[in-house]
Amino acid sequence: MPAHRISSDQEALDIARELAVEFRLEASVRDSQRRLPWAEIEKFSASGLGGITVPREFGGAQVSYRTLAEVFRLLCAADPALGQIPQNHFGILGVVAHSADAAQKARIYGDVLNGLRIGNAGPERGTKNILEMKARLVETPNGYRLNGKKFYSTGALFAHWVPVKALDDQGQPVLVFVKRGTPGLTIVDDWSGFGQRTTASGTVLLENLAVAAENVLPLRKLAEQAGIQGPASQLIQAAIDAGIAAAAIEDTVHFVRTRSRPWADSGVERASDDPYVIRDIGDLKIRLHAANALLVKAAVALDQIASVAIDADASARASIAVAKAKVLTTEISLLASEKLFELAGSASTLAVHNLDRHWRNARTHTLHDPVRWKLHAIGNYLLNGIAPARHSWN
Structure with missing residues (x-):
């Protein structure tokens, strides 16, 4: 299927919103049956979203990092698997921008604009850490x-x-x-x-x-030179978690309004009138708003840093900006997907609703890189002026 050519940030966002509505419809069924989303991935490719970061000189829209993060947040609020599958596609395109020669760029970017997908075969098991390779x-x-x-x-x-x-x-x-x-x-x-x-x-x-x-x-030059390939990759990870959190809170609100019973001692007719439930929903919404605000702030920082010559200081600032967002998106995705059951009640645990997918997705995806090390990186930078190590997980 030939791919559409997206020409602007606004068009990318509009298409992402349209796909999110469609992808949300059977997300729970795909998860419960482990039905791989072949048709949905083909629609993603045909939409042209896979080519939105291709530089303009090669025919792409070269959207902002802010737009890229929002595209992933929208898709992952519908189905986080459909956000994570192309995650490495964009990460690799960032590597191509810094490491490929002109001929390689023309060929790879051309394939991507024509709807071809890039996967990933980087991490290995049985090594000392994620950076060690045996291949x-x-x-x-x-x-x-x-x-x-x-x-x-x-x-x-x-x-x-x-x-x-x-x-x-x-x-x-x-x-x-x-x-x-x-x-x-x-x-x-x-x-x-x-x-x-x-x-x-x-x-x-x-x-x-x-x-x-x-x-x-x-890849030697990529490791030696200051850049923002790592923060850009991490920005997408944070956007995925923000999408998971948004979906969990939306389903919590819907279930409380339509299915949950109030606690016997509450003295109210509806679960949505329970003062403690009201308080916790307000808390979740505030935390989600804060996480999304830092996600936007980090994306804007990357856009600003990418527009000038990037030195070691700029690279470090980019990593720290994204790390701050990553801390909050990790925390709200885990908290919201756990609080869902406490606020919605026992009926929300029934398999027919498959609401545990939000926690399972949040818990699994946030293991990608431990948030405790994000907090360490932030503290070490602000307290001691020590820049975080440069790699794809920072």
Whole structure:
């Protein structure tokens, strides 16, 4: 299906709102049945949303970070899996902007504008930490060969291009673009997490896979130079959590209004008149408003920093701005999805309502990077002037 070309920030937001209405309709069913959202992902691609960050010089809309965050927040309030699946698509496009040469940019951006999707094969299991890699790209007399095993490969199953992080013969990090269907590439749908169930964030196997030189992007410069690739990736993560929180609060309000019974000692006729329920709904709304406000503030900071030459100080300020938002979006997504049951009552736990999906999604997605380290980064920066480490999780 050919992809629409989005030309402005407002058009991107309008299309995201339209898709969110449609994606919300069967989100609960997809989760409960673990029905992978193939049709919905195709609609996302056809809408043109996948190309909204492509630079204008290559034919894209080059929307602001503020718009990008709002697009993800809208989609994730409808179905957070449909937000997380293209999350790495945009993260990789950020890498392309900094690490690809002109020819690579033209080819990759062209594919994206035509509706092709980019997945992810970066993290591995069994390593010392998330930054360690065992996958290797080796140069042989017959060209490059790629071997490795990846996990948490969100988006790979739905992707046309699967970017793989590996180390080359010199031990330097590279990003290898592997086309779907390439011999030696196997994508396994073995994601069994209790949340974000339809993201298919499973295993990618790479077995003596032939790689063309033009599909290899060096990452050394990205690690050495100051930039905002990490904060931009984290901004999307925060927007996903903000969307989950919004959906949980919306369902809480609806259930309390239409199904919940007031507590016997309350002396009121409706659960929505219970003064303690009223108080807690007000508290949740305030916390959500604060989280969304910091999300916008962080996005605006990225827009401002991206418009000038980025040095180490600017990179650190970007990371801290997004970390502040990430703390509040993490906290409200967990609190709102837990409070839902306390305020809505026992009936809200029945499987027919599947309201536990909000907590399962929040709990699973917020494990992506621990918020305790966000608080540490903020405190260390403000107290001691120490900038956070530069990588995709900061």
